[in-house]
Structures are given as C-alpha cells and as structure tokens.
Amino acid sequence: MxxxxxxxxxxxxxxxxxxxxxxxxxxxxxxxxxxxxxxxxxxxxxxxxxxxxxxxxxxxxxxxxxxxxxxxxxxxxxxxxxxxxxxxxxxxxxxxxxxxxxxxxxxxxxxxxxxxxxxxxxxxSVGVNLMVKLVQMAAEVLSSGFDVEIVEAHHRLKKDAPSGTAVKLLEVLKEAYKTEDVIYGRSGITGERPQGQIGVHAVRGGDIVGDHTVSFCGIGERIEITHRASSxxxxxxxxxxxxxxxxxxxxxxxxxxxxxxx
The missing domain is CATH 3.40.50.720 (NAD(P)-binding Rossmann-like Domain)
Known part of the structure; x- marks a missing residue:
C-alpha cells in the first residue's frame, strides 16, 4: 500500500x-x-x-x-x-x-x-507521451519538405502558455529539425514562411481540458497527430x-x- x-x-x-x-x-x-x-x-x-x-x-x-x-x-x-x-x-x-x-x-x-x-x-497522460514518441518518429521521416506547426488549447484559467506539453513537443521537433527558429503566433505582414521554422500557437477558452495537434504540412499532403483530453x-x-x-x-x-x- x-x-x-x-x-x-x-x-x-x-x-x-x-x-x-x-x-x-x-x-x-x-x-x-x-x-x-x-x-x-x-x-x-x-x-x-x-x-x-x-x-x-x-x-x-x-x-x-x-x-x-x-x-x-x-x-x-x-x-x-x-x-x-x-x-x-x-x-x-x-x-x-x-x-x-x-x-x-x-x-x-x-x-x-x-x-x-x-x-x-x-x-x-499515457496517450500524450505516446504522442510525443509518434511525433519524434514522424519528424525523423518528414524532416525535409514539410512545415511543422504546434497548436494547443486549454481552459481559460490556465496561467502559462504555451503548455508544458507543447514545450516538450517543441523540444522534440527542434532536435529533429536541427533548428532554433521558432515563432509563437503570427500577426501582421509576416512574409513568406521560412524553411525549417516551427510555429507554436496557444488557444485559451472555456473549460478545454487539453488539446494538442502537431501538423506536418507538405506539398499536396498534410499529416496531423492529435491528442485530446476530455477529463x-x-x-x-x-x-x-x-x-x-x-x-x-x-x-x-x-x-x-x-x-x-x-
């Protein structure tokens, strides 16, 4: 016990x-x-x-x-x-x-x-930690020719952004892409998206327990790995x-x- x-x-x-x-x-x-x-x-x-x-x-x-x-x-x-x-x-x-x-x-x-x-x-979460492994595997395969974005969403009372899970996913992606080029949200005339840049976006609202999506965006195809917590x-x-x-x-x-x- x-x-x-x-x-x-x-x-x-x-x-x-x-x-x-x-x-x-x-x-x-x-x-x-x-x-x-x-x-x-x-x-x-x-x-x-x-x-x-x-x-x-x-x-x-x-x-x-x-x-x-x-x-x-x-x-x-x-x-x-x-x-x-x-x-x-x-x-x-x-x-x-x-x-x-x-x-x-x-x-x-x-x-x-x-x-x-x-x-x-x-x-x-068991699922989130499996997601981290899947993102690591995907990043190794899709390290060339794919743009990657992280979007996380949590309840309106959460005090920190991006979430700790998004930061962990970012660490995995930075290692795979060998880059420190990270942008947190976008606003105004941002120009063409640089190769190898990682985007991180935080949504806050209502009672969302925790959603995380990593999108690998290529030419003619997109792969998304998502975890949603409901409790x-x-x-x-x-x-x-x-x-x-x-x-x-x-x-x-x-x-x-x-x-x-x-």
Missing amino acids: VTIAIMGAAGRMGRTLIQVISQDPQCRLGGALESSQCALLGQDAGVVAGVGTQGVSLSSDPDDLSACDVFIDFSSVEAFEHHVEIASRFKKAYVVGTTGLREEHFKALDEASKVIPVLWAPNF RETFARGAVRAAKFLAGKPAKRYTIEEVLGL
Whole structure:
C-alpha cells in the first residue's frame, strides 16, 4: 500500500487526484496540503473532493505529511520552491506535474534528486507521451519538405502558455529539425514562411481540458497527430501510476518514459 500526500489538494487537479486515489486499492490518501489562506482548511479532503470522508483533513502544516511515502504536486509555480523543500526535508519521493517552471526550478529538482527520487513531467497522460514518441518518429521521416506547426488549447484559467506539453513537443521537433527558429503566433505582414521554422500557437477558452495537434504540412499532403483530453482524470491516473513507480526507489531524476515503459 502506497501512502500519498497531495500538495495543492483543494485545487482542480488536487481534487481529481484524491478521487483517483480513493478508487485505487494499492493506494491511500495520507496527507492533503494547502496554503494557510485556503478557506477549506480543517475540512476532510475526501469530502472536498466529492468522494466522502477519507479521514484526512486539509492542512497547511507540512508535518502532517511526514508519514506519507510519496508527495504529488500539481499546485503552482509560486508554491513550488516551498514544496520541493518539504519533500527534500522529509526524504519523500516527489512527483511533480506543475507547468511553467523556470530554469532555477529545474535546478532545484536536480538538487533534490540527490536525496530523494524525483519525477517531473509536463503531462502524465499515457496517450500524450505516446504522442510525443509518434511525433519524434514522424519528424525523423518528414524532416525535409514539410512545415511543422504546434497548436494547443486549454481552459481559460490556465496561467502559462504555451503548455508544458507543447514545450516538450517543441523540444522534440527542434532536435529533429536541427533548428532554433521558432515563432509563437503570427500577426501582421509576416512574409513568406521560412524553411525549417516551427510555429507554436496557444488557444485559451472555456473549460478545454487539453488539446494538442502537431501538423506536418507538405506539398499536396498534410499529416496531423492529435491528442485530446476530455477529463483531468487522465492526468491524475498517470500521476498516481508514477507515484506507485517511485515509491521505494533510490534518489535520482526519473522520467515519465520509464514509468510507461516507453
């Protein structure tokens, strides 16, 4: 049995993670961390998530997480440094799905990985990570004579753009095309599209969970690889799978590809 603590437990992903944990016979909820300003502190985390009493209250005290095996964090960039410090201090495995992280945050993850097992991924969906592999394969074949564009769409509340998944897809394409020529959106008289340029476009609106499309546009033909998520549960299930993978592992940086066998 893997005991999991959720950081940012009252947020949209936090509640979904609690729902998934409550359905998994190999896991149990052991902690639910929130900021000291959260109006729901003291309430049962399961009740807040809509799955009934779990016997774990929302708390702003990190000590309430000390008995857990793994921490899962999908909270925010602003809370990240505090959370990685907590995970390192308690020597707990740390699964991170927060996007919008900067270079200094990844350095903090590298530092933490010296004392705890750490796994960060821009997307925990099995389908998205398979998509990344398919895009890599396609780019190797279509590296000449095809223009490539990334379009991602998310809900109106998402704070970062482009999405972490789009950034991952971009990294794969830049490597395949051997280019740093990237344009984020287009406006005005842009002129003829340069050979080898990669376009990245972000759509924000409504309650879109997450759509990603990579288009390879040739002369007389177009190949599109698309993934659409219809529920946050997809990401939560992947994160819980990662938490079970990380439990008991030695300290180092792990990848979602290792978890999924890709």
